[in-house]
Amino acid sequence: MRSFLSIILFLLVPILQSKPIKKPKQGIYGYVLLKQGNQMPGPGRAPSVPQPVKREIAIYNLTNVNEVKSNGAYFTGIKTVCVAKTSSNAKGYFEVALPAGQYSVFVVEKAGLYANSFNGKGSINAVEVLPDSLVCRDIYLSNKAAF
Incomplete structure (x- = not known):
């Protein structure tokens, strides 16, 4: 019995001593969710449920439409500074610490x-x-959806 308890303690001590994952205290968090297909409600049909997706996210200083080149919902040539990048996980969740x-x-x-x-x-x-x-900002990718 004593050896069994020793083994349990041996296995648990590193877990108990490990540092918890540090969450940012200031910044942005949320989910990246994909909407695609026909989203119009109709008789006997509801819009599809958005699906979480893994994506890279770029955070820029506040950017106005006159500071970019655009092609619909896609932007290039951004004149403001990219201050951070992060990625959402397989469940679509992301978080980033920001001033x-x-x-x-x-x-x-x-x-x-x-x-x-x-x-x-x-x-x-x-x-x-x-x-x-912390500010919650869910992002809906709706470029492949019809409303």
């Missing part, structure tokens, strides 16, 4: 940087990070 400020969030796709959200001032997928706060 307080205003940012534009893009998803890296083959055709360019994707974003489909704008505010009334022409800012692309704008997110404001406040001191000591």
Whole structure:
């Protein structure tokens, strides 16, 4: 019995001493979700459920539509600075630590940087990070969906 407890303790001590995964205390987190196909509701049919996807995400200083070249929802030639990059995992989840400020969030796709959200001032997928706060920003890839 004593040797059994010794083995258990031997196995548990490294686990208990391991450092927990450090979550950012300030920045952006959320999910990247893919919407595709016909999203129009109809009799006996509901829109499909968005699926989580793994993608690279690029965070730029707040970017206005007049600071990019665009082809629909894809952007190139961005004149603002890329301040961070991260990736969503297989469940679509991402998080990135950022200083307080205003940012534009893009998803890296083959055709360019994707974003489909704008505010009334022409800012692309704008997110404001406040001191000591995490902002949730889910990103919906809807370029292959019909509404």
